[in-house]
Amino acid sequence: MTHAVAIPTPVSIPVRQILPYAVFAGIISLIVLYFVGAEQGALAVFEGTTVHEFVHDARHLLGFPCH
Amino acid sequence: MPLTETESTPAATAATLTVRSLLVWGLLAGLVGGLLAFGFAYAFGEPAVERAISIEETGTGHAHAGEQPAEHSHGEAEEEEVVSRAFQSTGGLGIGAVAYGLGLGELFSLAFAFAYGRVGSLSPRATALAVAGLGYLAVVLVPFLTYPANPPAVGNPDTIGQRTALFFGMIVISLALLVTAIAAARALAPKLGGWWSTVAAGLGYAVLVTVVAKLLPGFQEVPDGFPGDLIWQFRVASLGTSAVLWTGIGLTFAALLHRGLTKGRTV
Numbered sequence: 499m500t501h502a503v504a505i506p507t508p509v510s511i512p513v514r515q516i517l518p519y520a521v522f523a524g525i526i527s528l529i530v531l532y533f534v535g536a537e538q539g540a541l542a543v544f545e546g547t548t549v550h551e552f553v554h555d556a557r558h559l560l561g562f563p564c565h
Numbered sequence: 566m567p568l569t570e571t572e573s574t575p576a577a578t579a580a581t582l583t584v585r586s587l588l589v590w591g592l593l594a595g596l597v598g599g600l601l602a603f604g605f606a607y608a609f610g611e612p613a614v615e616r617a618i619s620i621e622e623t624g625t626g627h628a629h630a631g632e633q634p635a636e637h638s639h640g641e642a643e644e645e646e647v648v649s650r651a652f653q654s655t656g657g658l659g660i661g662a663v664a665y666g667l668g669l670g671e672l673f674s675l676a677f678a679f680a681y682g683r684v685g686s687l688s689p690r691a692t693a694l695a696v697a698g699l700g701y702l703a704v705v706l707v708p709f710l711t712y713p714a715n716p717p718a719v720g721n722p723d724t725i726g727q728r729t730a731l732f733f734g735m736i737v738i739s740l741a742l743l744v745t746a747i748a749a750a751r752a753l754a755p756k757l758g759g760w761w762s763t764v765a766a767g768l769g770y771a772v773l774v775t776v777v778a779k780l781l782p783g784f785q786e787v788p789d790g791f792p793g794d795l796i797w798q799f800r801v802a803s804l805g806t807s808a809v810l811w812t813g814i815g816l817t818f819a820a821l822l823h824r825g826l827t828k829g830r831t832v
């Protein structure tokens with residue numbers, strides 16, 4: 499402990515301001531999670547098994563049903 | 566605006582955050598969390614995965630792409646090795662873990678954007694850790710306890726669609742119940758006080774997810790003779806991988822947040 503740093507009081511971010519980011523970044527992020535977690539398993543956007551095989555071990559160890 | 570680090574008036578320390586900086590920190594936190602999760606999964610998870618695949622190759626269980634296409638009781642055409650096991654357990658695991666970390670980091674930062682300044686008297690850093698802890702509980706632990714992770718060689722291919730839908734469904738239900746519980750705790754706080762409203766909401770969440778988990782169909786697809794200690798080893802490694810990921814995201818994000826806020830400017 500050296501000196502006290504002033505911890506700022508949290509000011510909530512208006513929901514209106516979050517929503518556009520939430521929709522945009524949220525959808526992209528969910529697509530990424532889908533590709534690691536489920537693509538070419540129960541569902542498939544692309545044909546074949548390359549994506550599945552590529553992320554196979556991560557999918558298992560992150561707890562997703564794999565095959 | 567000459568706001569310096571020594572500025573200490575309430576106006577200067579009332580920190581306003583932009584969603585954009587939160588998303589950048591989320592991405593960085595996801596990168597760190599993903600790399601740490603990769604390290605953990607490689608050290609503690611891969612031995613179990615390799616053991617499960619060698620059991621699968623020598624007999625029971627169904628065919629699994631990426632294995633030696635030699636001796637299948639599968640009846641289908643020989644599977645080509647699209648991605649080698651050596652790559653799956655190293656580069657593939659790393660890329661999968663980091664990609665997942667980046668996506669999760671972004672979603673985490675969005676959840677934090679909603680939580681920041683809305684959860685009672687928690688400091689910004691404590692808010693970040695609370696989001697990570699509750700996220701791990703609702704998105705990882707509860708779905709895991711309902712539908713535990715399985716190593717290769719476990720799982721009937723005929724039910725993959727059903728199992729995937731139910732697993733994702735459980736994540737959605739658990740998360741929805743968590744958000745409901747938080748809203749309920751906030752609504753009850755004026756009447757019951759912070760402590761009892763939180764206890765009531767927590768118990769409500771626990772009871773409801775338990776009922777849901779009990780009502781949803783279960784799957785017992787571990788092949789006869791499959792070693793129980795291997796299932797255990799794999800599942801502990803799986804929970805640990807996610808714990809490392811979420812802890813890495815929470816702590817890294819908290820550090821970046823704190824650094825940003827204590828610069829004493831709008832970030």
Ligand SMILES: [Zn+2]
Binds near residue numbers: 554558564629716
């Ligand atoms: Zn698999």
